[in-house]
Amino acid sequence: MKKILIFMLLGCFISTQVLASGSPSAKQTYLKKNFTAPTTSNYDPMDVFGLLTFLMQYSEVTGKYNYEVQGITWEEMAAAISGNPDVIFVKLIGKLPEISPNLAWEKVGNSRVLTHLEFNKDSLTGIFDGKYFKNLKIFVLWHTQITSIDISKNINLVTLMCNLNKLTKLDVSHNSNLQNLSISGNKLNYIDVSKNKNLVILNCADNQLTNLDISKNTNLKELRVQYNHQLISLDVSKNTKLEILDITWTPLTSLDVSKNPNLKSLSCNNISELKSLDISKNPNLEWLSCRYTSINSLDVSNNPKLKILYCNSNYRLTTLDLSKNPNLEQLQCYVNKLKFSTLKGDFSKLDYKFSKLGPQASLYGGTKGFFELIDLSSEYNINGTLTTFKWYDAATNQEVTMFAANGTFYASPANAGKTLICKMTNASYPTLTLEYEVTITNSMTQGFSAKTRDFKIPENFTLTGPEAETSNLKIYPNPVIDVLKINTPSQIESVSIYDYSGNEVKKVSPVINKEVNLQGLSSGNYILTVKTSQGTITKKIIKK
Numbered sequence: 001m002k003k004i005l006i007f008m009l010l011g012c013f014i015s016t017q018v019l020a021s022g023s024p025s026a027k028q029t030y031l032k033k034n035f036t037a038p039t040t041s042n043y044d045p046m047d048v049f050g051l052l053t054f055l056m057q058y059s060e061v062t063g064k065y066n067y068e069v070q071g072i073t074w075e076e077m078a079a080a081i082s083g084n085p086d087v088i089f090v091k092l093i094g095k096l097p098e099i100s101p102n103l104a105w106e107k108v109g110n111s112r113v114l115t116h117l118e119f120n121k122d123s124l125t126g127i128f129d130g131k132y133f134k135n136l137k138i139f140v141l142w143h144t145q146i147t148s149i150d151i152s153k154n155i156n157l158v159t160l161m162c163n164l165n166k167l168t169k170l171d172v173s174h175n176s177n178l179q180n181l182s183i184s185g186n187k188l189n190y191i192d193v194s195k196n197k198n199l200v201i202l203n204c205a206d207n208q209l210t211n212l213d214i215s216k217n218t219n220l221k222e223l224r225v226q227y228n229h230q231l232i233s234l235d236v237s238k239n240t241k242l243e244i245l246d247i248t249w250t251p252l253t254s255l256d257v258s259k260n261p262n263l264k265s266l267s268c269n270n271i272s273e274l275k276s277l278d279i280s281k282n283p284n285l286e287w288l289s290c291r292y293t294s295i296n297s298l299d300v301s302n303n304p305k306l307k308i309l310y311c312n313s314n315y316r317l318t319t320l321d322l323s324k325n326p327n328l329e330q331l332q333c334y335v336n337k338l339k340f341s342t343l344k345g346d347f348s349k350l351d352y353k354f355s356k357l358g359p360q361a362s363l364y365g366g367t368k369g370f371f372e373l374i375d376l377s378s379e380y381n382i383n384g385t386l387t388t389f390k391w392y393d394a395a396t397n398q399e400v401t402m403f404a405a406n407g408t409f410y411a412s413p414a415n416a417g418k419t420l421i422c423k424m425t426n427a428s429y430p431t432l433t434l435e436y437e438v439t440i441t442n443s444m445t446q447g448f449s450a451k452t453r454d455f456k457i458p459e460n461f462t463l464t465g466p467e468a469e470t471s472n473l474k475i476y477p478n479p480v481i482d483v484l485k486i487n488t489p490s491q492i493e494s495v496s497i498y499d500y501s502g503n504e505v506k507k508v509s510p511v512i513n514k515e516v517n518l519q520g521l522s523s524g525n526y527i528l529t530v531k532t533s534q535g536t537i538t539k540k541i542i543k544k
Contacts, residue, residue: 020074024058024065027074031056036083043105047114048085050132052077055088057126059145069123108135119144130154141165143185151175162186163203172196183207184224193217204228205246214239225250226267236260247271248289257282268293269310279303290314291332300325309333315361318342330354337361339434340387340426341378347429357432365438370411371502374438379424380407387426391464394419394437401538403527405461411440413496413529414536463538473530479542486514490532497541498527518543 022030031052037045055067055077062069067077067088076087093103104116113135120142128149130136136154143164151157152174160178162170164185172178173195181196184205191204194216202220204212206227214220215238223239225231226248234252236242237259246267247255253273257263258281265287268274274293279285285303289310296316300306301324308330311317317336322328322345329349334356343357365374379387389409391402400420403410411420417440424434473488486492494509495516505526508516521543528539 024056027065028053028056030078031081035081038085039083041086042111043085044111044113044135046132046134048080050129051085051088051092051114051117052080053132054126054128059123059125061145062123062125064123066124066126069121070119104138106135118142130157189230221262266290312336312356321345322347332356334358334360339363339379340382340424340429340432343429343432350430352430355431357429358434360432360434363434363436365436367439367441368411369441369443370413370416371498372410374409374411374422374436375407376409376422376424376436377407379426379434382426382428385426385428387424389464390423392421392423394421402464403461403538404464409464410461410502411438412527412536412538413498414531414538415440416442461540463540473532473537473539475528475539475541478539479544480518481544482517482519484516484518484528484541486511486516486530488514488530488532488537493531493533495531496529497521498529500525500527 035049035052038048055065055070055072057066071091072088080088089103102118103114105112106115114133115135116138117133117136118140120140122143122145124144124146126146128141128146130139130149130151131153134153135156137156138159139151139154139157140161141149142161145166147166147168149162149167149170151160152171155174156177157175158177159180160172160175161180161182163182167183167186167188170183170188170191172181173192176195177198178196179198180201181193181199182201182203183191184203184207186207188204188207189210191209191212193199193202194213197216198219199217200219201222202214202217203224205224208230209225209228210230212225212231212234214223215235218238219241220239221241222244223236223242224246225234226246228250231250232252234247234255236245236257240259241262242260243262244265245257245260245263248267248269248271250271251273252271255268255274255277257266257279261281262284263282264284266279266282266285267289268277269289269291271293275295277290277295277298279288280299280302283302284305286305287308288300288303288306290298291310292313294316295314296318298311298317298320300309300322304324305327306325307327309328310332311320312332313335315336317338319342320333320338322331325345328345329351331347331350332355333343338360368374376389387407389404389407391400392398393400395418400415401412403412419437419439422436424436473486476485476487492511492514494507495511496504497506499505505521506518523543526541526543528541530537530539
């Protein structure tokens, strides 16, 4: 008798060794003929057989079985087939089962049934047949080569997460208890969730959906449909419990969230077709991200709970009033057409690790003559904080001198023929520098004659730029009665004197002994421009 038993065991061992290099069909046949219910534990036999069936699938592409992908040997598979599945469960559960249990069992009567099953190996292949796992509540299939899953018999399923696979079809019509459905990163062009009325979370991002009907999913709180590049419409009017909505990178031309008062998070980025966004009926909104759209206005006055606002790179957005958003913590509104005067709110509470106000689109003043008004007064005084203006030559990036008075400016003849850049900063707007660009012609005015222009340089102007700080050119006396003397080591080429209307009232060239006779001028304020071998210097003089 002992000899017979020894020969039987030896035969099984030899058969197992031979099958180690056998064909896939031979191994599958071996599983069907030799499967033995667990003898040392009370695992549900159907659950065990289902796991072994899935692991026995073979890939012609990789040349591996699924059990090999999971780090399981054929000898361990054979032991599991023979009634000792614990040898493979150890490897399937993973090193940190308390954090992410790939397998979880519950005791039902005298058996332990599988309720949580998770696979997340990229090289896993084949199909998944859920008919073996009738007690399954949570199924996770993450980043595999699986092309099809059948969960029609898994009526207890509550969570299904099948992201980043190769699925082209999915039937969830028999899973009425489903609450969490996440199927992003597949190749689905249709999904019917009309029978899943208990659905709370639906993530079907990055598929090929052309339509999505969620009118029956009235319990839905989270919906993600981003990166469905053919989804042209979405109706969320029946989803009044909705709290999270993401429609990023879809071709939607409009979005109506007026029936979603519980909405807390809305993401609608990279939608060039989206030209307007009304969130006035969403008082609970805390997160709004609407980057790279075509919206030209954004009203957040009815969103007092707003904490995070990302509305950068909309290009057409010219105003943004955040004065009704006291809880704002993060703001990114760069690359729009905002100015200090059109970006309103208290930004002292912003976390600037995550906030960015600039750059904004440059402001363009076109072409102007020297002594022609450049009006930036709207940006001068922002709620009591004065703006700093600095002017530069666009070609050299060297700071230039301008005549300034309360945010209005005039270029001197020294700037004729240059393109100037004004950089504006204001302490109330950290990280934001505005830029204004204007080209100064070689004439006093551009587009109309000096006789008809209606501006006059204000008498309280001051010089800005390097000439206002230091200069090796000195003039005296000032005020002057008749002869003005110029002290400079440079050779003087010419001197021009302008009144405050921009008229050149006197020009002297050459300048003898570095002196200019002003006897013929009326009393008043004038602008003196001295052209030297080292450049042009501008001064303000008073004629008595």
